[in-house]
């Protein structure tokens with residue numbers, strides 16, 4: 177299977193990086209030429225949108241949602257002729273919208289990745305239309321394995337999942353940086369503080385993934401009665417940490433739904 181990426185920035189680039197561990201049959205394109213350096217680094221090829229549309233079997237669409245219509249419009253004749261499989265990662269845009277912009281019914285997978293895909297720790301929800309053949313889907317899933325977790329999800333829930341895992345790395349980085357700032361304020365050197373914060377987040381997440389214990393129970397195991405951790409938690413609760421985290425996901429979800437209406 178020959179893969180193409182039209183748009184290869186932060187997210188397309190992360191997926192291309194992981195996919196290149198399975199196959200080097202990948203061509204990427206962008207407007208500025210920045211993706212040429214990535215292509216060279218990964219040992220894949222750099223082309224343009226027309227070449228990708230006319231040569232690739234599976235084409236990832238890695239442009240911003242509001243650019244999708246204009247990007248696909250000049251490719252309509254070649255898409256109608258070849259009917260390659262399109263894989264959209266655009267926040268908010270439905271499979272129906274992609275078919276409308278392509279002006280043809282063709283196999284479409286909608287996926288929602290996140291940037292840790294670049295290091296094999298991504299979370300990717302996906303769904304497809306009725307034209308995606310099972311054999312092709314299985315080949316795609318096999319090649320995508322170096323990305324991380326791939327989980328099938330109904331299309332109506334993709335915007336919600338996107339608000340958690342698609343956008344989530346940004347929220348994690350703010351928490352990570354803030355925890356490290358606190359440690360720096362207590363006298364820990366910056367590099368150590370960042371490493372301790374990152375390993376603590378990764379370790380806590382790994383414990384949950386391995387044990388599936390309720391997070392509240394694992395939190396309780398760190399909080400000695402009358403101890404210092406519970407005082408830290410009180411500070412988080414006093415400042416509305418849980419409510420802020422919930423509201424963060426809800427507001428991202430609302431914006432995702434708005435993007436789909438543009």
Ligand SMILES: NC(=O)c1ccc[n+]([C@@H]2O[C@H](COP(=O)([O-])OP(=O)(O)OC[C@H]3O[C@@H](n4cnc5c(N)ncnc54)[C@H](OP(=O)(O)O)[C@@H]3O)[C@@H](O)[C@H]2O)c1
Pocket residue numbers: 182183184185186187188189205206207208209210211225237238239240241243246247265266267288289290291342343
């Ligand atoms: N960033 C994330 O964490 C994340 C997570 C989940 C989903 N997504 C989705 O992923 C998509 C890309 O987001 P991003 O953050 O990766 O954006 P980005 O870094 O700005 O990348 C967009 C890419 O599209 C290229 N591009 C724009 N118009 C083009 C055209 N007409 N032909 C060819 N290439 C074109 C850009 O090229 P130039 O740089 O040369 O202009 C750039 O390589 C969006 O739809 C977004 O909703 C992103």
